[in-house]
Amino acid sequence: MKGSEAIGEAAVQAGCKLFFGYPITPQNEIPEYMSMRLPQIGGAFVQAESEVAASNMIYGAAGAGERVMTSSSSPGVSLMAEGISYLAGSELPVVIVNIMRAGPGLGGILPSQGDYFQATKGLAHGDFRVLVLAPWSIQEAADLVQDAFDLADYYRNPVMILGDGLIGQMMEPVEFSDDRKPIKDLQPKTWATTGCDGSRPTNIINSLFLDPEELEQHNIRLKAKYDRIVENEVRYAEDGTDGDFDILIVAYGTVARVCSTAIDELREAGRAVAMVRPISLFPFPYDAVREAALKANAVLVVELSAGQMIEDVRLALSGSRPIHFLNRMGGILVSPDEVIDKVNAILDGNSEEVHHG
């Protein structure tokens, strides 16, 4: 299955009834698939007039208690910032797929990881977080989309699937389980605006708190929720961290696949290399990265950005190991050979450690 279609079908299988989105390359196959698929299951697809509108449509639909999704790519996600902040503030569950493209500005349409900061640190105004999950294969994209709906409902919080054009365009076999069970114990959405027959007080979906004391309490409650997410939802994959190794690679998404290919070749050449692949970017697997890094002599971070996730790796290591960096930008991918050359350079003492500030 093509990645975009797998993402769409996974959402439908997870009970997604509604999709609101605006066309933007390179993710158009997702809305195209949903426009055909959702009417078949009695759901609805709306091509919104803008990403701003789409983000507010999912805000409405989520408030009415239905499972809803949107997808976009970097510049479109910037436009969705408004709706995402309101969704977080009003504690509504939605799934947002961001198939990142290179920026800034209009940038290009080829793969990038330049929106790591945006996704994990600053999606919009206000003090909030969204869960961010980064798949490295089509099967994992499909699985994470389904989990994302459960996580969104459980925490009443937006969940973002962060991929790139490769995830959207690649074709790989995908299996959907016939008897998939929710990964969380989900409660009925008694808070939804579904009409008030008098059996409960009126439900109000809102993020406005004019009383600062009340707003602070709201902020404290949100922070406690994000702390629970940090405690319970860290996801990562490891390769070779059980054994002895000299270099630890940290990479996520499709870049980690490139690194995986490189690691196979490096091992054949007798180089001892391991990898930690963060799957949840928020919450970031600080402990896993630190524990693995302490077994290595040096850490290599590989990204399709000027260096964004590397800041979380630095936080994890607190200066305990030297960090090296390999990246490409502008839509150009890192090749396995570049990773191999960089690892060899580190081992041979020919690579400069990254220094910040």
Added chain:
Amino acid sequence: MAETVFARPTALAEVSTHYCPGCTHGVIHRLVAEIIDELGVRERTVGIAPVGCSVLAYNYFNVDFHEASHGRAPAVATGIKRARPDLVVFAYQGDGDLASIGMAEIVHCANRGEKVTVVFVNNAIYGMTGGQMAPTTMPGQVATTCQLGRDVELAGYPIRIAELISTLRTPAFVARATVHNPLVAVHAKEMLRRAFTCQVEGTCFSLVEILSTCPTNWGVPPVEATGWLEKNMLPYYPVGVFKTPQGGSREPKPLVV
């Protein structure tokens, strides 16, 4: 036994509002609540509050409510109605909200023919933020961001939303009303009834623009505000029905007749 001839509508919450003396938001709230009661749809109604003076509308109605960001109420309404077509969904918006920042959302919501109702309150000024120029501010009208009066050479002429929306083929019912005296308020209520009825019957998108007073930011005493509206706004914003479900086929027309 005394007979109750006037009571608070069930759909209107039993609270005091924060509206200024002489503002007609309260009247419009009441008319909307009366229509919700009279159509018997309160238990399945969801309202959408805007950003503006009526931002706290969710406290004033006794129905489920959803607070929208500035101008996006029609998009939020779209989301709710598509999720739950059995609900009666109405958005309550002011002129800065609908006619400025939310122009794209209202036009496309109307043009898609979302089966929702929009109550558009036009008082020719930004109220909550303190009297700045609105897209509906009258030529020459003083506002804090046009202190010598609206200059049409720089800011253009006020936007007539009811007329604009009625140029679209899809919407079912578009009207303008005013509530500055009891007689015209009866007409406004009738417009609201027809708009909500369109939705209840599943016809299509409906919008009622209602002219409203803002003595605080117009800088006129409350008792003179109704006269100001009549003198300055009514000639430019004529009251009436601009589009009805029967007022023309929405079927495509052939390219060549």
